[in-house]
Amino acid sequence: MKLIEWNESLSVSVDSFDMEHKELIKMINEFNSSEKSKIDKIFEILDGLIHYSDFHFKNEERFMKQSNYKFYEEHKAQHERFISTINKLKKQYIEGRPFVYTKINRLLKTWLIEHIKKCDKKYAEHLIKTYKH
């Protein structure tokens, strides 16, 4: 079962970022549907997710900075918090703590959707305004 389905309500109207969000969603769904007993596979997906998130966040941050987006620092701080939380959970997961898998799943789903809808859409609007002329 898919945890998240991409739909137009998640579009930020910038193709490259929509594509990257779709890729992230794909990876989250893969994490969600992977066999829990296959630990190596789970960590491989999780590492891929952390790596791709970092790549995506840097792309967004570069554009935000170039266009003098006034909420750049706040937005960047959100990205950093996400990466540090997911790394913390990954560590707990390695240590074998129970329920962490569910926690990671929940974080991936709620954080990403909220972040796209509230924060990414806001900077994307600014980008479109800045570069339209």
Ligand SMILES: [Fe+2]
């Ligand atoms: Fe994003």
Ligand SMILES: [Fe+2]
């Ligand atoms: Fe973002």
